[in-house]
Amino acid sequence: MNKQHIYISIICICLSFLPFFSSAQRFGHTGGQRGGGAAQLNRSGGGSRGSINGGAMRAQQRPATREVSRPSTRPKPDFQRPATGKANISKDYNTMGNMGNKANISGNKISGGNKINIDNSRNVNVNVNRNVHVNNFHHHHYYNGHRGYHPYYYHSYRPYYYGPFWHPFGFFVATMATTAVMVSIANSHYYYDQGVYYTQVSGGYEVVAPPINITVVELPEEQETVTLNDVTYHYFGGAFYEKTDDGYKVISAPDGAVVTHLPDGAEELETDGQKYMVMNDNYFQPIIQDGQALYQVVVMDTAESAE
Amino acid sequence: MHLRMTILPVMALLTMCWSCDKQSEKLYDAAAIEQLDMLTETIGALTSCSFILTTTNVKDGNAEAQHTSTNDIYLRGPDKMYIYTHNAPIRKAYYYNGTRLAVLRFDEKTYDEIDAPDNIIKTIDEVHNVYGVDFPAADFFYPTLTDDMMADFDTIAMVQNTIVDGVGCQQIYATNAEHAVFIAIDPKQHLPMLLEIFGKGDKAGEVYSGVFSGWKLNPKLPDTMFNFTAPEGTTKAALLTKPIN
Numbered sequence: 189m190n191k192q193h194i195y196i197s198i199i200c201i202c203l204s205f206l207p208f209f210s211s212a213q214r215f216g217h218t219g220g221q222r223g224g225g226a227a228q229l230n231r232s233g234g235g236s237r238g239s240i241n242g243g244a245m246r247a248q249q250r251p252a253t254r255e256v257s258r259p260s261t262r263p264k265p266d267f268q269r270p271a272t273g274k275a276n277i278s279k280d281y282n283t284m285g286n287m288g289n290k291a292n293i294s295g296n297k298i299s300g301g302n303k304i305n306i307d308n309s310r311n312v313n314v315n316v317n318r319n320v321h322v323n324n325f326h327h328h329h330y331y332n333g334h335r336g337y338h339p340y341y342y343h344s345y346r347p348y349y350y351g352p353f354w355h356p357f358g359f360f361v362a363t364m365a366t367t368a369v370m371v372s373i374a375n376s377h378y379y380y381d382q383g384v385y386y387t388q389v390s391g392g393y394e395v396v397a398p399p400i401n402i403t404v405v406e407l408p409e410e411q412e413t414v415t416l417n418d419v420t421y422h423y424f425g426g427a428f429y430e431k432t433d434d435g436y437k438v439i440s441a442p443d444g445a446v447v448t449h450l451p452d453g454a455e456e457l458e459t460d461g462q463k464y465m466v467m468n469d470n471y472f473q474p475i476i477q478d479g480q481a482l483y484q485v486v487v488m489d490t491a492e493s494a495e
Numbered sequence: 496m497h498l499r500m501t502i503l504p505v506m507a508l509l510t511m512c513w514s515c516d517k518q519s520e521k522l523y524d525a526a527a528i529e530q531l532d533m534l535t536e537t538i539g540a541l542t543s544c545s546f547i548l549t550t551t552n553v554k555d556g557n558a559e560a561q562h563t564s565t566n567d568i569y570l571r572g573p574d575k576m577y578i579y580t581h582n583a584p585i586r587k588a589y590y591y592n593g594t595r596l597a598v599l600r601f602d603e604k605t606y607d608e609i610d611a612p613d614n615i616i617k618t619i620d621e622v623h624n625v626y627g628v629d630f631p632a633a634d635f636f637y638p639t640l641t642d643d644m645m646a647d648f649d650t651i652a653m654v655q656n657t658i659v660d661g662v663g664c665q666q667i668y669a670t671n672a673e674h675a676v677f678i679a680i681d682p683k684q685h686l687p688m689l690l691e692i693f694g695k696g697d698k699a700g701e702v703y704s705g706v707f708s709g710w711k712l713n714p715k716l717p718d719t720m721f722n723f724t725a726p727e728g729t730t731k732a733a734l735l736t737k738p739i740n
Binding site: 215238239240241242243244245246247250251252253254255349351352360362365 | 521522523524525526528532535536538539540541542543544565567569570571572573577579581614615616634636637638639640641642643644645647676719720724726727
């Protein structure tokens with residue numbers, strides 16, 4: 189009996205020094221339980237079986253709250269901030285929200301298709317040892333009243349992620365998405381699903397480059413509109429399209445077109461001391477325009493043909 | 496012996512009281528709690544959602560060594576989750592379909608897959624607690640967010656509004672001995688736009704920032720996007736059974 193009392197007392201003392209419940213993620217998620225005892229929780233709001241988290245819950249008894257006059261400025265941190273100003277995080281508070289602006293992915297464009305055999309595992313930065321250089325003749329072109337080419341300005345290649353439906357060339361899937369449609373040209377048949385073209389291979393389907401002159405009925409919402417010499421083009425996933433009565437026809441990359449995104453699968457080529465991105469045999473020159481990292485289509489000649 | 500029997504339980508009781516008393520000095524702004532409740536209820540009423548979270552981590556005040564990652568997050572209640580994380584040069588994706596949780600590391604061509612509980616919260620909680628895996632922005636998806644924060648922070652108050660991605664946001668400040676947290680909330684949608692966590696004391700110099708964008712509420716998310724089949728050429732590795740950040 190005495191020993192039991194001692195054990196119980198020791199356990200009580202030890203428990204008092206321990207957190208009562210494990211915490212998860214960055215905040216402690218204890219269901220409002222702290223300092224012992226389980227909180228009584230009520231489900232509130234529109235929670236249901238289909239809710240992401242089962243519906244909001246609120247403790248029946250909470251610590252007292254009070255009306256607090258709001259300070260006119262954000263409290264100065266009584267903690268140490270990062271030493272240098274290089275990190276985005278150390279910018280002025282009010283500008284911090286701009287950090288994530290670049291990503292622009294529509295969550296509604298998820299394919300109804302399969303997620304089988306995902307293999308995006310291609311190296312994103314590969315030096316392609318092609319013997320080419322920029323065709324300088326094209327630098328004299330003028331587009332829409334402006335000098336045709338923007339100056340080369342290297343920025344690192346960060347593949348744009350269009351969403352789970354996007355796959356780079358060579359990607360293999362075992363089954364075709366139900367949303368895919370068959371498109372044909374010159375007796376060659378392809379499956380087209382949200383900007384991605386597949387051809388049937390042994391045991392499944394492989395992503396291929398958009399075949400030139402093939403026409404599709406619609407493009408994903410994420411398409412870019414590119415105006416060049418007063419002509420409007422459509423761009424998606426490294427490919428250019430021309431609007432026709434039947435839909436959108438794949439065309440060769442227009443010389444001088446400027447685009448915002450290059451998807452996964454582009455390769456980096458260094459020639460004449462400058463780096464270009466190569467995708468679907470089109471060459472994209474990194475440029476900066478109004479502070480934004482962009483790519484401009486340039487025409488390359490093989491070294492042999494230029495000489 | 497009798498004396499020991501009496502003193503030990505009293506000591507235990509006093510120690511517990513002391514622990515409780517440490518937490519008694521708290522300030523909870525009613526307006527801030529209301530904002531958190533509205534956010535919690537908004538998220539609790541969603542049957543599905545997707546958003547982009549751009550996170551930045553700074554360790555030991557070394558901004559040069561900060562890690563930035565972009566996360567595309569898709570949730571469908573109660574038991575579907577897909578997260579694609581691009582943390583250059585690492586790209587990985589989590590697939591949770593209600594019974595299995597898988598992770599695929601694209602560049603290393605490795606994957607791991609484990610049995611998982613039957614809902615999103617249990618899954619992220621279990622994997623976090625057992626294997627130390629952090630899921631981005633998971634804090635906001637706990638149904639008890641407000642009470643969790645009241646249990647965890649000594650002060651929760653409104654501070655001046657801020658602008659995130661052009662959206663005027665209400666801003667909440669929460670602090671305890673270890674952290675100071677700022678949460679910016681879109682007052683129209685009652686959704687988080689920004690989460691900043693600053694380390695204090697021993698954790699000074701640690702900064703975590705998450706910027707939310709591209710919120711899609713109740714989108715149709717097909718089952719297929721949450722299912723995982725190991726890609727050809729990949730090998731199974733212990734990725735979920737140890738921290739993989």
